[in-house]
Amino acid sequence: MKVVVAVAGGIAAYKAASLVRELGRAGAEVRVVMTRAAQHFVGPATFAGLTGHPVVTSLWDHPGEVHVELGRWADAIVVAPATMDLMAKAAAGLGDDPVLATLSCARGPVFFAPAMHWRMWGRPATQRVVATLAADGAHLVGPERGALASGESGEGRMSEPEAIAAAVVAHLQGPRDLAGRTVVVSAGPTHEDLDPVRFLGNRSTGRMGFALAASAARRGARAILVSGPSALPTPPGVERIDVRSARAMQAAIGQHVGDADAVIMAAAVADYRPAEEAPSKIAKTAGPRTLELVRNPDILAELGAARSGAHPVLVGFALETEDAAARARAKLQRKRCDLVVANLAADGFGGEENLVTLVDAAGDHPLPRRSKAAVADAILDRVVALLGQSGPREG
Numbered sequence: 001m002k003v004v005v006a007v008a009g010g011i012a013a014y015k016a017a018s019l020v021r022e023l024g025r026a027g028a029e030v031r032v033v034m035t036r037a038a039q040h041f042v043g044p045a046t047f048a049g050l051t052g053h054p055v056v057t058s059l060w061d062h063p064g065e066v067h068v069e070l071g072r073w074a075d076a077i078v079v080a081p082a083t084m085d086l087m088a089k090a091a092a093g094l095g096d097d098p099v100l101a102t103l104s105c106a107r108g109p110v111f112f113a114p115a116m117h118w119r120m121w122g123r124p125a126t127q128r129v130v131a132t133l134a135a136d137g138a139h140l141v142g143p144e145r146g147a148l149a150s151g152e153s154g155e156g157r158m159s160e161p162e163a164i165a166a167a168v169v170a171h172l173q174g175p176r177d178l179a180g181r182t183v184v185v186s187a188g189p190t191h192e193d194l195d196p197v198r199f200l201g202n203r204s205t206g207r208m209g210f211a212l213a214a215s216a217a218r219r220g221a222r223a224i225l226v227s228g229p230s231a232l233p234t235p236p237g238v239e240r241i242d243v244r245s246a247r248a249m250q251a252a253i254g255q256h257v258g259d260a261d262a263v264i265m266a267a268a269v270a271d272y273r274p275a276e277e278a279p280s281k282i283a284k285t286a287g288p289r290t291l292e293l294v295r296n297p298d299i300l301a302e303l304g305a306a307r308s309g310a311h312p313v314l315v316g317f318a319l320e321t322e323d324a325a326a327r328a329r330a331k332l333q334r335k336r337c338d339l340v341v342a343n344l345a346a347d348g349f350g351g352e353e354n355l356v357t358l359v360d361a362a363g364d365h366p367l368p369r370r371s372k373a374a375v376a377d378a379i380l381d382r383v384v385a386l387l388g389q390s391g392p393r394e395g
């Protein structure tokens with residue numbers, strides 16, 4: 001979790017220090033950017049000390065485009081305190097200071113924690129601004145009703161740093177709706193060895209399966225990732241088992257299926273392997289060479305045939321070059337799965353995004369083109385619903 005805390009010029013700026021600490025405690029990496037006015041209330045040294053990184057106080061003191069870098073770096077930006085002035089400028093699309101410029105380059109969600117006198121908060125212009133920010137997709141945290149810096153009481157007090165941090169973290173981490181569950185995910189290609197230096201493989205990178213395991217872990221599951229050869233890093237909190245061939249994958253999944261509440265077969269498992277694996281490098285010969293292939297185990301079909309009742313929830317993938325949804329429906333029945341994720345090779349194989357249709361007993365549910373992380377979340381939403389229907393695990 002990478003979070004930019006953007007501090008604007010209000011009395012509550014001193015509370016931004018606590019917010020930085022709360023976010024750090026929750027495991028976030030934090031960077032701070034300040035308006036010029038904010039520096040009248042609290043010094044950048046405080047935030048530099050808390051984050052261990054220089055604070056951005058100007059667009060001009062850094063080499064390159066610091067606002068673009070920060071916007072790209074941050075999973076979320078939280079403006080706290082959000083002054084009346086800063087929100088109005090942000091809603092108008094201005095960018096003449098480091099906070100505004102960073103907001104203009106945000107790739108993730110933006111949170112505003114307003115803090116101001118109750119009259120400022122209540123004035124129609126401010127309410128128009130807040131409505132515009134919300135319509136543009138920003139999240140508002142607070143303000144609360146309570147004691148204000150002026151000595152009066154009213155609506156305009158910044159939410160407590162703990163509450164702001166909790167809102168940001170909950171948004172980034174999503175629901176913990178898989179707590180106590182075990183999810184086994186297979187990912188990547190398999191490599192079927194011909195000899196000590198050659199293999200039959202495919203172009204799967206493992207991204208979809210890794211995104212699923214990452215999302216399952218984030219949502220509180222024990223996430224066991226059985227991965228074919230893949231260069232991807234292991235996502236945080238995920239238990240990874242590296243395998244090479246379809247048969248090794250079958251064995252690794254077999255060891256964990258007894259504990260699993262759900263098994264998601266996202267791996268591109270080779271249907272065939274060479275009939276023989278040569279013990280030494282196969283020598284070149286003059287003429288053509290014929291390769292004999294034998295069937296690999298169909299791991300998904302075996303899991304479907306072996307399971308008792310609806311446990312574990314079974315999810316398959318149907319990667320096709322045509323007719324993906326129709327073939328997925330056939331696969332759903334043939335392999336006794338609960339859900340098949342259908343996609344065309346051209347729409348996602350090897351890439352960062354995926355365009356899929358979720359096929360289950362209730363019908364076809366096409367999703368818009370999304371990042372593999374977002375597709376993973378949508379698949380796990382269905383898994384959570386299916387787990388709810390099937391009740392606790394037997395035995």
Ligand SMILES: Cc1cc2nc3c(=O)[nH]c(=O)nc-3n(C[C@H](O)[C@H](O)[C@H](O)COP(=O)(O)O)c2cc1C
Pocket residue numbers: 007008009010011012035036037038082083084085086087115116117120
């Ligand atoms: C002592 C003092 C306290 C202020 N407190 C607030 C405040 O709590 N909320 C607010 O919106 N503006 C407050 N202001 C006004 C802002 O500092 C002023 O609008 C400034 O231009 C905001 O700049 P910024 O939005 O770029 O940080 C305060 C001003 C002073 C002098």
